[in-house]
Amino acid sequence: MKRLMAWSGIVFLLFVIFHMYGNTHYFEGEIAYDHYAVWLRQLLQPLLPYGGFLWIMRLVLVALLLAHAGSAFHLWYRNRKARGNDKYAVKKANAEYYASRYAMRTMRWGGVILLLFLVWHILQFTTLSLTPGGEYVHGRAFQNMYYGFQLWWVYLIYLIAVCALALHAWHGVWSALQTLGLTRTRIVPYIRIIATLVALVLLIGFMAPPTAILFGWTDLPMSDTEYYPQFCEAIGSAASEFAEHCGVAAH
């Protein structure tokens, strides 16, 4: 169970680093950012249909989530049952005991915050069911993000979630490598440095675009008449997916 948690956590970490890096395309402007979203859906074409890669990634992420959260729940439940009536008795009331108990609680609450955030996040940017700040449009990720992060409370939701993610990743990197036996080797001091770096990069990288939007440091979204000719030209063969706006026959 611990190994499952460690491996699923490591793959999750690769996903969030990839996602964070993807989001930094925001600074290249509206066409570049939305083109990146199209590119993600074009991956492995024509082997897969348009959007096929994204669907595979979604399925893998859901499987990982079930494995990761499921094993966390199982370990917590087993631990609780094992403690039985003894659960209020503090046997090893030393600093190490409190530190590990504190870390476990932080991980648990961090996990719950991230799960709740993910529901909000998907409703906001994938299904567009919640559209704070303006009228969101499928495919116009740059504009949707721009609208959302005009609002301080949307920014705050992301700040809390990303802090929870950084903390979760910081402790997670350490726990995973311990589970996989690497903390018995001489690389221990480097693991601490790597874990801290990963957490800081996630925090700064994820929060950079929302911060720039909130403070008005990015370009404004374009009007439809300015946007679509440039977008359609940039995405080339994928324009048929946007037939309505790009004036080409849908396949």
Ligand code: HEM
């Ligand atoms: C400041 C932080 C973040 C921003 C601005 C952001 C922005 C976005 C946007 C705009 C999309 C839609 C992309 C598209 O339709 O092509 C997206 C998708 C997604 N994000 Fe984030 N994201 C952030 C943090 C996170 C975090 C921390 C996680 C995971 C813990 C996450 C998980 C996802 C997932 C799983 C999807 C794909 C959903 C789907 O289409 O099925 N995001 N994100």
